[in-house]
Amino acid sequence: MRNLLLSTLTLFTFTMASHGQTTFDIEAGGGPGGPTPYYEPQFLTIEVGDIVRWTNSGGTHNVDGTLETFPSNPEGFTNGNPSNTLWEFEHTFTIPGFYEFECAAFDHADTQFGSITVVDGTTGLAEERELSFELFPNPVAERLNISAEEPISSLRIMDSEMKELINVEVSTNSLTESFDLEHLASGTYFVEVAFGESRIYRRFIKK
Numbered sequence: 001m002r003n004l005l006l007s008t009l010t011l012f013t014f015t016m017a018s019h020g021q022t023t024f025d026i027e028a029g030g031g032p033g034g035p036t037p038y039y040e041p042q043f044l045t046i047e048v049g050d051i052v053r054w055t056n057s058g059g060t061h062n063v064d065g066t067l068e069t070f071p072s073n074p075e076g077f078t079n080g081n082p083s084n085t086l087w088e089f090e091h092t093f094t095i096p097g098f099y100e101f102e103c104a105a106f107d108h109a110d111t112q113f114g115s116i117t118v119v120d121g122t123t124g125l126a127e128e129r130e131l132s133f134e135l136f137p138n139p140v141a142e143r144l145n146i147s148a149e150e151p152i153s154s155l156r157i158m159d160s161e162m163k164e165l166i167n168v169e170v171s172t173n174s175l176t177e178s179f180d181l182e183h184l185a186s187g188t189y190f191v192e193v194a195f196g197e198s199r200i201y202r203r204f205i206k207k
Contacts, residue, residue, distance in 0.1 A: 026039050
């Protein structure tokens, strides 16, 4: 009986370890007299159960992913008020979905914001992580440019509540797209870029 219990515990421990939980690091920094406030990296795609660890390398910063700030987040997270201490903050993401976060200090959110896409481990994460694109300029006044390494299937522009505003017609097997947003009012928007069945979201500011 004792041997059976030990075998069961060993199997349970191995199963938990083989889940492959990964910790991803994001650096927070910047401020007066230095670079503009930032998170690096700014965007992540992770699996359910993975941990994201933010580290303040200098300046007054925090991580604000609360539901008060981002009602569309599947759940809220924060390390509290902005602080100039060299803090670390970890959060384990257990619910799939698209999460946003920003720094609530001063006007840092103009440049210091990010997003985390949490996917179920059965959806082919390795392939998801290889997909990315560049979006520039950000903030944008007139034309927004997209540059990708894989052919773009579709593009959508959405408002701050993730409601579709524009469905952009893209060229076949296109790696780059450029479109006019001069008519949009100033504010925060999102672009959804699809690569086949995979989708990646980025936030941008319209001046």
